[in-house]
Amino acid sequence: SAVISQKPSRDICQRGTSLTIQCQVDSQVTMMFWYRQQPGQSLTLIATANQGSEATYESGFVIDKFPISRPNLTFSTLTVSNMSPEDSSIYLCSVEISLYEQYFGPGTRLTVT
Amino acid sequence: KQEVTQIPAALSVPEGENLVLNCSFTDSAIYNLQWFRQDPGKGLTSLLLIQSSQREQTSGRLNASLDKSSGRSTLYIAASQPGDSATYLCAVGFTGTASKLTFGTGTRLQVTL
Numbered sequence: 001s002a003v004i005s006q007k008p009s010r011d012i013c014q015r016g017t018s019l020t021i022q023c024q025v026d027s028q029v030t031m032m033f034w035y036r037q038q039p040g041q042s043l044t045l046i047a048t049a050n051q052g053s054e055a056t057y058e059s060g061f062v063i064d065k066f067p068i069s070r071p072n073l074t075f076s077t078l079t080v081s082n083m084s085p086e087d088s089s090i091y092l093c094s095v096e097i098s099l100y101e102q103y104f105g106p107g108t109r110l111t112v113t
Numbered sequence: 114k115q116e117v118t119q120i121p122a123a124l125s126v127p128e129g130e131n132l133v134l135n136c137s138f139t140d141s142a143i144y145n146l147q148w149f150r151q152d153p154g155k156g157l158t159s160l161l162l163i164q165s166s167q168r169e170q171t172s173g174r175l176n177a178s179l180d181k182s183s184g185r186s187t188l189y190i191a192a193s194q195p196g197d198s199a200t201y202l203c204a205v206g207f208t209g210t211a212s213k214l215t216f217g218t219g220t221r222l223q224v225t226l
Contacts (some may be wrong), residue, residue, distance in 0.1 A: 001159075031212055042202065042216040043157075058213075092156055100145055100206045102214060104157035 002027055002095055004105035012111045013083055020079045021108045023093035028073035031096040034066070037107075038089045046091075049076045083112045115140045115207050119217035126193055127225055134188040134220045136203035141181045144206040147214065148177050148188050151200045160201075161188070165208075193224045 003026040013019050023032065034046040047055040047068055055068040069077045080087050088111050094102045116139045126132050136146070145164050149157040161170045161177040163186065169178040176189040186203060200221045204214040 004156075006156075033212070033214075042218050043204075043214075044216075045213055048212065090154070094157075096212055100212055101147065101159070101162045102204075102212075103159055104149070106156040107154075109154060 002029065002097055002103045004093065004095060004103060006093060006105040006108050008108060009106065010109040010111075012113060015084050015112055017083055018079055018081045019083065019110060020077050021091055021093075021110075023076045023078070023105055025074050025095050029095040029097065030073070032070065032076045033094045033096070033102065034068065034076075034078045035092045035094065035104075036089045037092065043092065046078070080110065083110075085112045088112045115205070115215055117203060117205050117215050117217040119201075119203060119220050121220060122218065123221040123223075125223045125225060128193060128195060130193050130224075131189070131191050132193055132222070134190070134201050134203075134222070136186040136188070136217050138184045138186075138205050138207075138215075140207055141184050142208040143181060144208050146177075146179055146186050146206070147204045148175075148186075149202045149204060151202060151219070153200075157202065190222075193222075195224050195226060198223050 005024045007022045032049045035043040037043045046061045047057045049055045049070040051070050067079045090107045092107045094104045120135045147162045148160040163179045174191040179186045200219045202219045203217045
């Protein structure tokens with residue numbers, strides 16, 4: 001398993017601003033993922049972040065809106081840019097430990113006013 | 114399109130009852146299936162991982178089964194307790210995109226005293 005932490009745990013932001021979410025894992029992992037969970041809905045994959053390469057975004061998500069950094073094997077950041085109320089969601093990072101098994105962080109609850 | 118569906122969307126049972134949660138997927142070419150628990154406003158806790166070559170996995174009072182040919186998985190919870198109240202999510206790693214989990218819609222479980 002892995003211990004994953006996220007900062008901040010929650011935030012309330014004004015529209016038009018940006019928020020950077022941090023994800024830290026207690027061991028070195030190759031693959032990290034960022035998911036979004038909109039209110040009352042299930043999780044949707046935003047992008048896959050591998051160390052040393054550009055993040056790979058899923059359909060409907062673009063780098064200009066959700067820039068991602070992956071500077072080393074234990075850390076990643078997701079920025080939500082130019083926020084609107086529709087970006088209010090829980091954002092979760094996950095890591096792949098073995099055999100495609102994923103472990104998730106506690107999430108960041110974002111409210112955009 | 115690869116989709117994952119969970120039925121029922123919500124379930125309320127009295128304490129002590131055994132229960133079954135269902136997960137179905139549209140493509141039998143899966144690599145693995147993972148069951149998660151999510152408490153309100155929180156991240157995901159991994160419960161069980163079943164590889165495509167396995168038929169079931171057990172952990173304590175939880176038992177997950179997998180039938181690839183019918184595109185179904187079940188999560189059996191024995192002797193339910195109020196602490197089991199949460200949303201249960203199944204997530205499928207389809208062959209070829211195994212790292213990109215496709216999540217079901219979730220079953221919200223309430224265990225009453």
